[in-house]
Amino acid sequence: MSILDFEKPIAALENKIRELREIAGGANEVDLDEEIGRLEAKHERLLVETYSKLSPWQKTMVARHPGRPHFSDIAATLFTEFEPLAGDRRYGEDLAIQGGPARFDGRPVMIMGHEKGKDTDSRVKHNFGMARPEGYRKAVRLMEMAERFDMPVLTFVDTSGAYPGIGAEERGQAEAIARATEACLNLHVPMIATIVGEGGSGGAMALAAANTVMMYEHAIYSVISPEGCASILWRTGEKAQDAASALKITAQDLEKLKVIDAIVPEPVGGAHRDPDTALDTLGERLRASLGQLSEQPRDALRPARWDKFLAMGRLDQQ
Amino acid sequence: MSWLTSYVKPKLERAFSQKETPDNLWHKCQGCGELIYMKDYLAALRVCGNCNHHGRMGPKERFDALFDGSTYETLECPKVVEDPLKFRDQKRYTDRLRDARSKTGDADAGHVAVGRLGGIETVAFVENFFFMGGSMGLAVGEAFVAAADAAIARRAPLVAFVAAGGARMQEGILSLMQLPRTTVAVERMKDAGLPYIVVLTDPTTGGVTASFAMLGDVHLAEPGALIGFAGPRVIKETIRETLPDGFQRAEYLKDHGMVDKVVARGEMRATLSRLIALMTHDGAAQADLARTRAAEAETAAAAGPADETPAAEDEPRKARKAKAEKPRKTERADKTERSDRADKTDRADQAGQGDRPAAQKAGAARPAEAEPGRSDGAGDRDDPPISRAAE
Numbered sequence: 064m065s066i067l068d069f070e071k072p073i074a075a076l077e078n079k080i081r082e083l084r085e086i087a088g089g090a091n092e093v094d095l096d097e098e099i100g101r102l103e104a105k106h107e108r109l110l111v112e113t114y115s116k117l118s119p120w121q122k123t124m125v126a127r128h129p130g131r132p133h134f135s136d137i138a139a140t141l142f143t144e145f146e147p148l149a150g151d152r153r154y155g156e157d158l159a160i161q162g163g164p165a166r167f168d169g170r171p172v173m174i175m176g177h178e179k180g181k182d183t184d185s186r187v188k189h190n191f192g193m194a195r196p197e198g199y200r201k202a203v204r205l206m207e208m209a210e211r212f213d214m215p216v217l218t219f220v221d222t223s224g225a226y227p228g229i230g231a232e233e234r235g236q237a238e239a240i241a242r243a244t245e246a247c248l249n250l251h252v253p254m255i256a257t258i259v260g261e262g263g264s265g266g267a268m269a270l271a272a273a274n275t276v277m278m279y280e281h282a283i284y285s286v287i288s289p290e291g292c293a294s295i296l297w298r299t300g301e302k303a304q305d306a307a308s309a310l311k312i313t314a315q316d317l318e319k320l321k322v323i324d325a326i327v328p329e330p331v332g333g334a335h336r337d338p339d340t341a342l343d344t345l346g347e348r349l350r351a352s353l354g355q356l357s358e359q360p361r362d363a364l365r366p367a368r369w370d371k372f373l374a375m376g377r378l379d380q381q
Numbered sequence: 382m383s384w385l386t387s388y389v390k391p392k393l394e395r396a397f398s399q400k401e402t403p404d405n406l407w408h409k410c411q412g413c414g415e416l417i418y419m420k421d422y423l424a425a426l427r428v429c430g431n432c433n434h435h436g437r438m439g440p441k442e443r444f445d446a447l448f449d450g451s452t453y454e455t456l457e458c459p460k461v462v463e464d465p466l467k468f469r470d471q472k473r474y475t476d477r478l479r480d481a482r483s484k485t486g487d488a489d490a491g492h493v494a495v496g497r498l499g500g501i502e503t504v505a506f507v508e509n510f511f512f513m514g515g516s517m518g519l520a521v522g523e524a525f526v527a528a529a530d531a532a533i534a535r536r537a538p539l540v541a542f543v544a545a546g547g548a549r550m551q552e553g554i555l556s557l558m559q560l561p562r563t564t565v566a567v568e569r570m571k572d573a574g575l576p577y578i579v580v581l582t583d584p585t586t587g588g589v590t591a592s593f594a595m596l597g598d599v600h601l602a603e604p605g606a607l608i609g610f611a612g613p614r615v616i617k618e619t620i621r622e623t624l625p626d627g628f629q630r631a632e633y634l635k636d637h638g639m640v641d642k643v644v645a646r647g648e649m650r651a652t653l654s655r656l657i658a659l660m661t662h663d664g665a666a667q668a669d670l671a672r673t674r675a676a677e678a679e680t681a682a683a684a685g686p687a688d689e690t691p692a693a694e695d696e697p698r699k700a701r702k703a704k705a706e707k708p709r710k711t712e713r714a715d716k717t718e719r720s721d722r723a724d725k726t727d728r729a730d731q732a733g734q735g736d737r738p739a740a741q742k743a744g745a746a747r748p749a750e751a752e753p754g755r756s757d758g759a760g761d762r763d764d765p766p767i768s769r770a771a772e
């Protein structure tokens with residue numbers, strides 16, 4: 064598992080505990096239980112302390128941690144019978160966004176999300192979760208299908224942003240993103256979006272204009288990456304930490320700004336330390352949220368979604 | 382002079398300071414470097430007669446060049462939360478706002494006006510690049526939503542002149558939220574069955590492009606305008622390759638199917654009014670609305686107490702302040718006359734030739750209007766530029 068800078072003291076303790084266990088398990092007749100117990104308690108304290116006061120920049124690092132749950136994990140763990148569908152029927156298939164019908168507690172739903180990949184090969188295959196127009200057009204296609212077959216739409220956002228490339232621009236990246244946002248907004252079926260790791264700008268927004276927007280506790284969601292913002296406004300990428308704070312990108316800040324509806328708690332030490340628990344919690348929250356939305360009359364969900372976004376940041380909403 | 386101008390003029394002077402009008406006697410073309418007599422340059426709507434370079438244009442000039450007789454009413458844009466994140470980089474956001482305001486004389490980059498285009502009442506939205514690069518934050522998003530609402534209330538088409546260097550980063554996630562917010566506004570236009578035309582001007586990049594700017598029924602673009610989602614610099618840094626010639630320029634977007642037509646500025650007004658007349662069936666919906674209102678007014682008058690119909694002299698003030706959330710049922714009945722389809726064209730011509738300021742009459746040849754049968758593509762970039770002969 065890759066270790067983040069600020070996690071080094073935690074990792075050092077973990078190593079020490081592991082060593083002691085090895086010694087204790089060896090031939091030596093030394094009783095190290097007490098020492099191990101002491102270190103474990105210290106480790107737990109340090110973990111809780113560190114993770115209870117992560118800076119926005121530290122959260123950025125956590126949100127990008129490769130060990131966090133990915134779309135493929137979510138699809139495999141929380142859903143059954145996931146049938147990934149491919150292609151936008153116009154140009155090609157984009158593996159940066161995956162999606163298709165699946166069952167959630169037995170109920171047919173449409174799921175889709177960005178997939179960053181887990182190792183070098185799969186990262187390249189999924190283009191690091193940076194979608195091209197085809198990915199967004201596939202998402203639109205799936206949303207239209209969900210609408211026709213009365214399937215709630217559940218999206219999972221994890222991208223540093225849409226891919227900035229020549230082909231992507233030529234094939235209408237901006238239009239593709241706008242159409243995906245439009246498709247979200249026009250659904251009559253319930254839609255829930257979860258920001259799983261990184262919610263990077265328009266490329267994230269395109270899958271997140273939902274009735275309920277949830278965010279993992281240490282995920283980030285921003286109009287521009289802290290590095291990008293720093294290089295423009297501070298004229299040096301080195302001020303990314305300052306930009307991360309100024310931009311208000313954490314789940315906690317965004318809940319205060321009423322841009323997201325709920326925070327999904329992560330296990331102590333972050334979702335990358337215990338993905339199974341993180342996924343369990345996400346499943347519970349999705350279940351509760353989908354239950355609530357399903358009770359609403361079908362005609363109410365589209366206007367409610369519109370009103371929700373229109374209300375954001377308005378003076379009378381403060 | 383129409384009833385509109387009588388109260389619009391003083392308002393305009395407050396809405397736009399003199400800062401849009403440059404003091405310099407000469408303008409150096411950014412395209413070819415040639416020195417152009419400023420008066421000629423302005424008369425040609427900031428288009429270089431030598432190289433057809435289209436210079437950036439502020440909202441007042443844009444509205445003046447757009448509406449019949451340069452007559453229109455500016456709508457007050459809704460107030461928004463100022464500096465919602467208490468943002469500070471090397472400078473405070475509030476200081477940046479203050480500087481931009483003193484430079485432009487405007488509250489923010491979004492502007493909305495209502496006037497007639499070829500006789501059909503039309504709402505126009507303009508993003509002012511000179512105000513913090515036209516970047517979209519709460520104020521610009523809210524102005525666009527207000528523009529769509531105003532159009533719906535009037536059964537009017539909406540024309541959006543887009544110009545933005547990107548998102549208003551200082552408003553963080555709230556600037557990103559303008560993508561769905563403005564998209565909702567476009568969807569409302571669609572639900573109402575009203576035309577929405579986008580004019581992409583230089584530059585249009587970033588979040589704006591990925592929302593209302595790419596959702597028009599028709600996309601026009603000014604020659605040479607930079608249009609794209611990711612900026613060229615970002616793309617270059619990512620792929621480490623040289624970009625193709627003309628990449629992300631208006632003509633390139635047209636070749637790739639994202640823009641319907643590249644229209645020289647001098648022909649923009651004629652092109653828009655032709656499209657709008659076609660798309661609205663010559664303003665049929667407005668005529669219906671006017672008839673309904675007239676009928677309602679008659680019923681109300683017949684019903685008795687006049688206090689339900691506001692006094693005529695209150696109307697201008699009321700209209701000016703309109704934020705137009707809902708169709709106002711108590712519009713002046715005399716709009717019937719102005720929306721009447723039969724005499725619309727005549728009025729438009731009168732307005733065009735009578736009320737048009739000298740600068741525009743001289744600068745804009747409006748050839749397409751003179752030749753309605755002109756074939757498609759005539760407005761493309763290779764067209765001869767507007768005459769420089771102002772006098």
Ligand SMILES: [Zn+2]
Nearest residue numbers: 410413429432
């Ligand atoms: Zn020139």
